[in-house]
Amino acid sequence: MSAKTGHCKIVDCTIRDGGLVNNWDFSVEFVQHLYRRLNEAGVDYMEIGYKNSPKLLKGADAAGPWRFLDDDFLRKVIPQKGNTKLSALVDIGRVDENDILPREESLLDLIRVACYIQDVDKALRLVQLFHDRGYETTLNIMALSNVMEHQLIEAFEEIRNSVVDVVYIVDSYGSLLPNDIDQLVAKFQQHLPNKRLGVHMHNNMQMGFANTLIGAQKGVELLDASVYGMGRAAGNCPTELLVANLKNTKYDLRPVLDMIENHMIPLREKEEWGYIIPYMITGMLDEHPRSAMALRNTPDKDKAVDFYDKLTTPEVLHDK
Amino acid sequence: MSAKTGHCKIVDCTIRDGGLVNNWDFSVEFVQHLYRRLNEAGVDYMEIGYKNSPKLLKGADAAGPWRFLDDDFLRKVIPQKGNTKLSALVDIGRVDENDILPREESLLDLIRVACYIQDVDKALRLVQLFHDRGYETTLNIMALSNVMEHQLIEAFEEIRNSVVDVVYIVDSYGSLLPNDIDQLVAKFQQHLPNKRLGVHMHNNMQMGFANTLIGAQKGVELLDASVYGMGRAAGNCPTELLVANLKNTKYDLRPVLDMIENHMIPLREKEEWGYIIPYMITGMLDEHPRSAMALRNTPDKDKAVDFYDKLTTPEVLHDK
Structure with missing residues (x-):
């Protein structure tokens, strides 16, 4: 391995993905x-929210403004842009095309489209639109661990x-291991030689972090x-671990530590994310974490054995 | 990667290595x-403590009994052995050879000797002794990230x-990445073809977990x-993740979840271990965690920026 x-x-997703934890209450x-x-x-990039339509x-109504980014609002938040580019994510069927200004009128540089495998055609229609309006684009294919080979081909x-411009391998359920990353990246490289x-x-x-680094070292x-x-x-691959370990002199860990010390550690005392046993269980079972998220909101939140039994008993049907 | x-x-080290957290107060x-x-x-194995001499x-005096295992005591703790073998660790210069009974008189199956590279000769003398008394043996070479090539050869x-019987690659400082594991395992396999x-x-x-799994897949x-x-x-690679992911039908996750739910989660509320920023910093700097452990015992325990500055400012000398 190189x-x-x-x-x-x-691409730092703290606001966009972290907003799923605190309903974008930043x-x-x-x-x-x-x-x-x-x-x-x-x-390089900060994904500052979703650009879906309310x-x-x-x-x-209840969500913070980062769930439905507005270009005027964004200009007030960031009156002066730095070198870090801005990104927004959209979901199929939740974006109003009229909300997307031409790039020269927006602070956004990159628009990413998330979809499941069966909606790749719809996602690519949106990608074309954003591309025509001047944005960099990515296609983020979710739940790849649940996709059959012929669908992928x-x-x-x-x-x-x-x-x-860029095609994403998304491990939505946190179920992939290094061996899976090796094989998925090789397959994407073979079939998409013209894409990053x-x-x-x-x-x-x-x-x-391990899967991200292994992907990075494969290109x-x-x-x-x-x-x-x-x-x-x-949660996700920690930004601080990439900044600390990627071989690139432009990265500096100190400002990320400052953010953690002053903002993330206090926030983690109020909001929960990370390696928590019910999420480990849905990950190993290659399932959506929603059953574990529901459990964590009950007094039984640490009853791992009952939860495991429920998810692994064949006669009990549960949605994915 | 296979x-x-x-x-x-x-080899579950909860009591032996976990004892370093709570002074073996189990x-x-x-x-x-x-x-x-x-x-x-x-x-397969439970490392139930150290067999050093008090x-x-x-x-x-202050430590729990798992720091200085006594064979009589052990027989009371485990009156009936199961399939899980028992292991103990010893350190060079801290073990009294007279404490080691012949294997047929002890509950222990495996004795492991930990040492730094410069003490391999002394460690192997102990290994020979334990081997002659009938035990399985391992040599655990610590701090491999700080070892020069000629020392290793x-x-x-x-x-x-x-x-x-078995030679260990020990990432004492938590500084190794998958690429390092790949290279270290290949080197050990090349130079020690007759050893597991x-x-x-x-x-x-x-x-x-990632490094452990990558090592496993390389043999x-x-x-x-x-x-x-x-x-x-x-802390270490979590046992539950190995039990959940190794390809072997003999492993069952449910009892490990039971242990976590009933014992480890309450214990974690009193004792601290895990992914904590000062430990991340000593890991990325390839240093012993003792400076971070000292910091965690002060009111400044979350002052990551000052800690990072102190460890990365060239004129400030600090021991390793």
């Missing part, structure tokens, strides 16, 4: 502080012929992470 | 419960000609771990 990682770029000051620190640290989502053909690759890994089995370019690993359920 | 791990054996009931659960889980160590020759290998990994950079046989990762500073 140790070369100088080609890599970090103050403007928190986000401004993070943006400043990521710039100082040399982090008209197309239930429960939208069909999707590859569409992707190969699309304008998308990205990885978004979850930490259910303490593999977030993956965009690496998703979040500060102190903040993200839904078990 | 995904084969059927040749592997798990009740007899706790240890009995763990032994029962490890048997049910199919775990006469040769300072501060011995010299040690390999002595080891190759010794009776030791083991790995003992620390979790400073969330690499405990390493003995895998150290501890339940819920309990071990000094950042």
Whole structure:
């Protein structure tokens, strides 16, 4: 395995993915502080939220502004852009195309489209639109551990012929091991020789950083992470570990430590994410963490044996 | 990378390495419960403590009995042995040879000798003694990340000609990455073709499980771990992740979850170990965690930036 990682770029998803933990209840000051620190640290992209439309989502009123990014608001939050580019994620069926300004009128540089394998065609239509409006684009294929080979092969053909810049391998359930990353990256490289690759890994089995680094050393370019690993359920590859270990002199760990010390450790006392046994169990079972998230909101949150029995008893049906 | 791990054996170090966290203050009931659960889980070895001599160590009075295992005491703790074998660790210069009974008079099956590279000769003399008394033996070379090539090559020759059964790669500082494991395992396999290998990994950079699994897939046989990762500073590869992911039908996760739910989660509320930023910093700097352990005992325990500055400012000398 080569140790070369100088080609890599970090995409910090603390606000976007971390918002799934606290319903995007980050103050403007928190986000401004993070943006400043990521710039100082040399982090390449900051994903500052979702660009979905509140008209197309239930429960939208209660969420913080980072769930439905507005370009005017964004300009007030970040009056002066640094070297760290800005990114937003959209979901199929939840984005209003009219909300997407031409890039020269927006602070956003990158728009990423998340989808399941059966919606790759719809996702690529959105990618084309964003591309035509001047943005960098990525396609983030979720739940790859649940995708059958023939579905993937069909999707590859569409992707190969699309304008998308980067294609992501997303370990939605935190179930992938290094061996899986080796094989998936090799397969994507074989079938998509004209595309750059990205990885978004979850930490259910303490593999977030390891899988990301292994992908990087196999040639993956965009690496998703979040500060102190903040993200839904078990969370993500920690930004600080990438900044500390990628072979690139532009990265500086100190500003990320400052963010952790002053903002993330206090936040972790109020909100929960990370390596927690029910999330480990859904990860090893290759399942969505929603059953574990529900358990963590009950007094039985540490009853791991009952939870394991429930998920592994064949006659008990549970949704994925 | 092959995904084969059927040749592997798990060595659970919860009591021995976890004792470094709580000064071996485990009740007899706790240890009995763990032994029962490890048997049910199919775990191969339980390292139940150190077999050093209290006469040769300072501060011995305050420690729990697992720091200085006594064969009579052990027989009371475990009146009935199961399939899980018992192991003890000794340190060079801290073991009284007269304390080591012939194997047929002891509950112990395996005695492991830990040493730094410069003491391999002394360690192998002890190994010979334990071997002659009938025990399985391992040699655990600590701090391999700080060893120079010529030291290693010299040690390999002595080891190759010794009776030791298994040679361990120990990542004492939690500083190794998958690429390092690849290269170290390949080197050990090349120079020690007649020896089985083991790995003992620390979790400073969330690499405990990943490095262990990568070693396993390259042919390493003995895998150290501890339940819920309990071990000094950042702790170890979690036993539950090995039991859940190794390809061997003999392993059962449920008893390990029971141990975590009933014993480890309450214990973790009183004692600290795991992925904590000062330990991440000593890991990335390839240093002993003692400076971080000292910091965690002060009101400044989360002052990561000052700690990082202190360790990375060239004019400030600090011991390793």
